[in-house]
Amino acid sequence: MDSITLRLPHTVERPAEATNYEPTTRISQPTVTGTSVVAFKYKDGIMMATDCLASYGSMARFRDETRMTAVGKTTLLGMSGDTADFQHMKHTLNNLLTQEYDMDDGQNLGTRSIYKYISNIMYGRRTKIDPLWNSYVIGGIDNGEKVLGFVDYYGTTYQSPTIATGFGAHLAQPILRKYVEGHEDEITEEDAIRILDDCMRVLYYRDCRTFNKLRRAKVTAAGVEISEPYALETNWNIAEYVRGYGPF
């Protein structure tokens, strides 16, 4: 909560020194990273999936990572990009929620507010040339309406019934657009799971920085639920026919 700055007379309070903005002398590069997030609106709310991998370059370093988190009771945040920056964002959001809790006034921050809050942080950081190296997907139900939005490290924002980051934007988005766009309110949970698994399967086949262990999450009127990890059934038969595959 920002305080009102009372400009008190100089006998009481010294004026604030002008802030110096010096040029950045450090580079920004991600270290431990997560790959795609896939999310879309369905009949009961929002569904989102991420795999459980945090890569250290090309090494599959942390294989039980959760790249999604609940923010309050009505919002789900999924991330791709740097894990440390995600943890920082989680801490910041936690502080925000604690402040709101302390206010104890019966008001809650809805998904749109969380989305705006995160967007402002991301754009502010990019303006200081010190980005949080992430792409976020924020989903939830705000006043009965399904909200699904995207923010990246430039501070670019957009909302859409289907959102995918990273490789997902290239490989999963066409699948989502075909099966989800236009039918958001008709897709049942079973159908949604099937669509999601199909997307994640394609990503597992084609994205080198994935892992066959993923989590699914949904936001409905009942709240946010993140599933336990599970694996997808895959078929690598065609691999034999790929020239150069194997020792022969």
Next chain:
Amino acid sequence: MARRYDSRTTIFSPEGRLYQVEYAMEAISHAGTVIGILSKDGIVLAAERQATSNLLEQSIGSEKIYEMNDNVVAGVAGLTADANILINQSRIIAQRYLQKYDSPIPVEQLVRRLCDMKQGYTQFGGLRPFGVSFLCAGWDSAFGFQLYQSDPAGNYSSWKAACIGENFSNAQSILKQEYKDDDSEGSSSTAGTQMTMDDALKLTCLVLSKTIDTAKLTSEKLEFATITLKNNKPHIHIYTSDEIDQVLTKYDSVIKPSNND
């Protein structure tokens, strides 16, 4: 005796009073009356203009009633110049919240921030308090319609009907008698009241007629505003002179010195 403790707001008197704050409230009790009445469909705010003259260009600008945000409208009583500062501050507060959270500021939070500011001027800085009281009428999705009264001390409370300014105690007692309070237990989170907007407007006219000194109530002397819901969104309507005349005509029965008293 009190004079010794007047000069600075930051000083308590031996009886434990803050005289400057009390003097501020005294100033307000000489200002034009503002009445606010909560109904289940909205809130009515009415105010008496004190600066009236043929030469005044009344149609431009407000003296008493101001929009603070899309969902909050307030009536002020007291030093107009002080009020202008606070209104500007509250508008900035509301816009900052909107920029940060993409959501209209909850009414109580806006009132609280404003009151925290007013309180600051009673505790440090050696400056005098703001000589303004507010009646803030607003709507938010958590608590529906709410009416808050705040004073120069920085106190605020929520009311079903309230009055500030000249003759406020008179008006308050009439409101207490005439306001239809809700007796039932099962009221929802929004205001537990049986009053309709029509009832509220009628009661407003009644109270105005009994507390304002002039012989006849005219739109020249009054400012009127309502906040209601349109398409599930808060809608603030600040009445034009003609619209005020219409209201006064409609409820003429309660205004005229009644023959059936």
